[in-house]
Amino acid sequence: MIISNANGESHAGAIKSIIDGADEIVIAVAFLKRGGADHLAPMLEERLAVGATVELFVGTDFFLTEPAALKRLLEVKKRYSSCSVMIADRAPATFHPKVYCSRRGENWRSLVGSANLTKGALQSNEEISLVIDHANDDAVTTALNKTFDRYRAWKRFQTLDPLLLQQYTSQHGIDKRERERYEKARDKALPDGFDLRVILDWHQRYLADPATSTAQADRRRKRTQALRVQQSIAALASHTVDAAARKVAKDGLGDLMGSAGGRHLWGSGSIHRQGSKALEHPAKVIRLFALARDASQRPPREGYAEIRRAAESIPGVGLNMATEILCTFAPTQYAVYNGNTVGALGALGIASPQYAQFHAIGPGSYERLCETIQALAGRIGAADLSEADAFLNWIYWKRKAENNA
Incomplete structure (x- = not known):
């Protein structure tokens, strides 16, 4: 019995x-x-x-x-x-x-x-x-x-x-x-919202926000444009990097970051603060985008490791920019990781490295972060990690506004 x-x-x-x-x-x-x-x-x-x-x-x-x-x-x-x-x-x-x-x-x-x-x-x-x-x-x-x-x-x-x-x-x-x-x-020490069901509560609030639908459509449109810009910069690596190529790279990077009147095609809001330094190194930027185009076709641990090595020598290029580049090339595999991601994951009860910097995020850590955000995307029905990033970015700003209220 x-x-x-x-x-x-x-x-x-x-x-x-x-x-x-x-x-x-x-x-x-x-x-x-x-x-x-x-x-x-x-x-x-x-x-x-x-x-x-x-x-x-x-x-x-x-x-x-x-x-x-x-x-x-x-x-x-x-x-x-x-x-x-x-x-x-x-x-x-x-x-x-x-x-x-x-x-x-x-x-x-x-x-x-x-x-x-x-x-x-x-x-x-x-x-x-x-x-x-x-x-x-x-x-x-x-x-x-x-x-x-x-x-x-x-x-x-x-x-x-x-x-x-x-x-x-x-x-x-x-x-x-x-x-x-x-x-x-x-x-x-445990973050608030340790129960992962809090994700569904946040997601319902996200969908109920009147601005969400417009923001989602705008992000999809900008992501499509960002991919074209990144591909055009990467394609310059196959030619002599002359003055014209350097200008295309600088203009394209400005459009991605939103600096100097650019279109701000990437989702990260403050990437231009440090990233603008990279505008003075267009040849290195061209090489970085070409490497990222190819690296994004490999698993996150491998692709990130290669881009991390190349990016560390370029002034202004940090973890935020590197992961934006990779996510734009391969949004189903690579996640954007920045301070907003840290704060949003914390609101969901998910501990993550607190410093969104290369020295704190090795290839193994980044791979696990991608797996975590991939699982999050699955829970909320997001099409890719870029959509998951939009959700996390919304949580970050919503929580910040509520804490300051």
Whole structure:
């Protein structure tokens, strides 16, 4: 029979059916809490009072077992000599079984599954376990008894007594204090909106914004124009870079960035602040665009690595410009990454490198960022990473306006 706490049969009820009328009871669990001990102890005492034997093997890994629960079992053990409670030392290999066995004469019944001895596991958690009836000479019985014999002989186990309980209580207290300190720091450090379903909330707001439809159409139009400009700059590499070629490169880059009266074809708003320095190096810009045209046909890790090397020597060309170039050439593979991206991902609860600069974003990091934004695009139904960038840029500015309001 399958027990799941959701089909009308709780683990609490199943364990009671195993213990009732038993002559021998053996239980091995990874974690024991007070709610589980309070549920179990009266049933064990009832059987111990009529001569049954009881063995419990309890884990202490991660300090999830509660001292109060061990104290409850120790009280039972003190009253009945036929009750054995063995405690597993913590170790690199976690003690993790959840097994409840009993024998009535020659017949056995066992529950094996996911439920520890906690109130939640016995009644409300989503658990799944199997109840098995097996005979004394059954292969299942033999295998279980071999396992229990191994536990009995295992030096990892110690008998529960007041000294062991006090030692564990002290260690548990230290762990609890440090865990609470860590959890407080963790919760403070985690970005807002850790639940990724917040993406859908932002996206609904994005679609409801009256300006979104117009902005999307404008971005698509500019992206098409930007691609033509980038291709024209890249094509100059196959000819002598004379004065005319240099002018085409400078004019084209100005159109992309929006500097010196250009058309501002790229989506990034402030790229011209540093990027304008590149206007003084048209020959290097031509080579960069030609390299990016070819590199964009390779996977992001490889293509970005090549462009990063070439771009680092050109004044004014940073991560923002480099990824704009790559995204324009291959918007289904390459993501734009800049400060707006950092802020928007943070609003969605996604940690990302905080410095949108070459020194902070290596090829592996950029590849993972592209995968992240590709997954985001899939969640919102964006056609490519350029559309995902438009969504992230909208989040950044919307959040900034709300914070300044």
